[in-house]
Amino acid sequence: EPEVTQTPSHQVTQMGQEVILRCVPISNHLYFYWYRQILGQKVEFLVSFYNNEISEKSEIFDDQFSVERPDGSNFTLKIRSTKLEDSAMYFCASRRDSSPGANVLTFGAGSRLTVL
């Protein structure tokens, strides 16, 4: 069964450093998402991406965050200058298309980010 792949599984970084989290969505999927889950809290929507542009972003997704699909397979989340409160599990997800019945997100295993 196809999977969404995320790397790294865990990254530890110093406050103020840049971090790039990588995702390889399922190959025939067209819609891509990043979610995050702070320890003990709920899964929160960050951003959705379609046709090489951001479709929607939450208020969490401020100027420190950016997403990119550089080569047609990878989908990256960059945090420009990490803060302590960015420590969380970051989930990538993808969806095939917007037709009825295809509105199911497949999630990756997550990348745990720890900011010291």
Place this chain on the structure above:
Amino acid sequence: AQRVTQPEKLLSVFKGAPVELKCNYSYSGSPELFWYVQYSRQRLQLLLRHISRESIKGFTADLNKGETSFHLKKPFAQEEDSAMYYCALGSTGANSKLTFGKGITLSVRP
């Protein structure tokens, strides 16, 4: 605005007991409701969705638009059902996204 409420954080039952995990939603459009499950150290995975109207691993959930609820039920819990369960609301259209509830930990004791 989309909102999903899971009022309880933890449900602990003995094996063989019935389970009901509550979920209420708020959405002005036509909702799509899902239950996702996260077993220990595993990824979030789809358990079931309301439009399928199927039973997965003995779990069922019925969308009640009058009560804006989508409670997850299983008549006889098994130890392997122990996991974190998230109710999610999907908006419709091209910019569809999922809004998750806070999740509930189900613990099934032997």
